[in-house]
Amino acid sequence: xxxxxxxxxxxxxxxxxxxxxxxxxxxxxxxxxxxxxxxxxxxxxxxxxxxxxxxxxxxxxxxxxxxxxxxxxxxxxxxxxxxxxxxxxxxxxxxxxxxxxxxxxxxxxxxxxxxxxxxxxxxxxxxxxxxxxxxxxxxxxxxxxxxxxxxxxxxxxxxxxxxxxxxxxxxxxxxxxxxxxxxxxxxxxxxxxxxxxxxxxxxxxxxxxxxxxxxxxxxxxxxxxxxxxxxxxxxxxxxxxxxxxxxxxxxxxxxxxxxxxxxxxxxxxxxxxxxxxxxxxxxxxxxxxxxxxxxxxxxxxxxxxxxxxxxxxxxxxxxxxxxxxxxxxxxxxxxxxxxxxxxxxxxxxxxxxxxxxxxxxxxxxxxxxxxxx
Numbered sequence: 006x007x008x009x010x011x012x013x014x015x016x017x018x019x020x021x022x023x024x025x026x027x028x029x030x031x032x033x034x035x036x037x038x039x040x041x042x043x044x045x046x047x048x049x050x051x052x053x054x055x056x057x058x059x060x061x062x063x064x065x066x067x068x069x070x071x072x073x074x075x076x077x078x079x080x081x082x083x084x085x086x087x088x089x090x091x092x093x094x095x096x097x098x099x100x101x102x103x104x105x106x107x108x109x110x111x112x113x114x115x116x117x118x119x120x121x122x123x124x125x126x127x128x129x130x131x132x133x134x135x136x137x138x139x140x141x142x143x144x145x146x147x148x149x150x151x152x153x154x155x156x157x158x159x160x161x162x163x164x165x166x167x168x169x170x171x172x173x174x175x176x177x178x179x180x181x182x183x184x185x186x187x188x189x190x191x192x193x194x195x196x197x198x199x200x201x202x203x204x205x206x207x208x209x210x211x212x213x214x215x216x217x218x219x220x221x222x223x224x225x226x227x228x229x230x231x232x233x234x235x236x237x238x239x240x241x242x243x244x245x246x247x248x249x250x251x252x253x254x255x256x257x258x259x260x261x262x263x264x265x266x267x268x269x270x271x272x273x274x275x276x277x278x279x280x281x282x283x284x285x286x287x288x289x290x291x292x293x294x295x296x297x298x299x300x301x302x303x304x305x306x307x308x309x310x311x312x313x314x315x316x317x318x319x320x321x322x323x324x325x326x327x328x329x330x331x332x333x334x335x336x337x338x339x340x341x342x343x344x345x346x347x348x349x350x351x352x353x354x355x356x357x358x359x360x361x362x363x364x365x366x367x368x369x370x371x372x373x374x375x376x377x378x
Contacts, residue, residue, distance in 0.1 A: 006074035040084045049078040053126050053152045064115045064144055085145050091133035100198045102219050106249040111144045113242035120184040127182050128152050131190035132171045170203050174229055185231040192226025217247050275336035299325035316377055323373045331362045
């Protein structure tokens with residue numbers, strides 16, 4: 006390490022550990038206060054990181070420093086805020102075929118750039134944990150720690166490395182890893198994102214069979230022999246785009262005859278938006294019953310005396326507001342649930358169904374108390 010490199014590294018101060026056994030931590034630049042990720046690797050391919058430093062691919066973390074010292078490679082790279090596909094899979098369940106196709110097409114775009122270099126770069130550890138989705142929906146491929154450059158003429162990899170379930174047979178010493186090694190991992194990843202199972206446990210079966218389907222793509226990706234797989238990510242992307250176009254075409258809403266009536270107005274309350282006669286009748290009766298209960302209810306104060314006048318009507322209107330707001334919540338009026346915390350997560354939604362009506366009541370009663378002085 007040169008004196009200049011030591012000086013550059015001195016600007017990055019450690020603030021937190023990410024993975025102690027992998028020597029990965031968060032650092033902060035002392036001048037601009039930006040947060041970065043610092044890695045120290047004992048097994049590495051410096052040429053890969055030197056290329057990533059200059060490639061400027063928006064789906065790959067930007068490398069700012071790449072310095073060798075004491076048999077290690079010290080890397081300072083972009084800190085990415087986001088959730089991995091693996092984390093989202095645990096929280097929200099399996100992905101749809103459309104989502105998986107879009108993810109894989111983006112990954113193909115990145116790998117095309119890496120695989121077509123004069124000396125191709127092979128990632129060798131593609132898996133849901135290494136694919137991040139940022140809050141804006143942007144996808145990032147991370148963890149190039151196991152990446153290597155393809156060396157023409159070599160019969161096998163010098164180091165056996167990768168994640169076992171996603172590793173192609175050639176990564177265990179049968180032959181050298183190449184572009185088809187990453188294609189194998191993509192097939193395993195597609196199967197896992199769609200089923201939460203690995204291909205040796207359960208293979209995904211497409212609902213609609215055809216010459217090209219997701220099942221067909223997965224099976225071809227995970228062939229034991231690299232010669233039987235897709236030979237390039239461009240071939241793989243072409244089939245993914247065909248499947249995606251079929252999915253989006255099949256998902257297009259069918260054009261139904263336009264119904265005539267006031268129920269076309271989106272402002273109408275739950276029960277009247279579908280135009281179904283029995284639902285509108287039941288809804289009308291229910292709203293009349295709620296209105297009658299609201300305007301006829303009697304309330305007493307803490308001393309047991311009946312409340313009259315303005316405060317009586319304030320109590321009645323509070324009750325009506327709570328009931329109508331609760332109906333709007335459970336009916337997802339104007340897609341209300343999408344904007345509320347807890348309702349976006351599959352396994353937390355049940356808590357939201359109890360919490361939000363109670364919170365509505367608390368807020369309305371609090372307002373009522375303020376009005377009553």
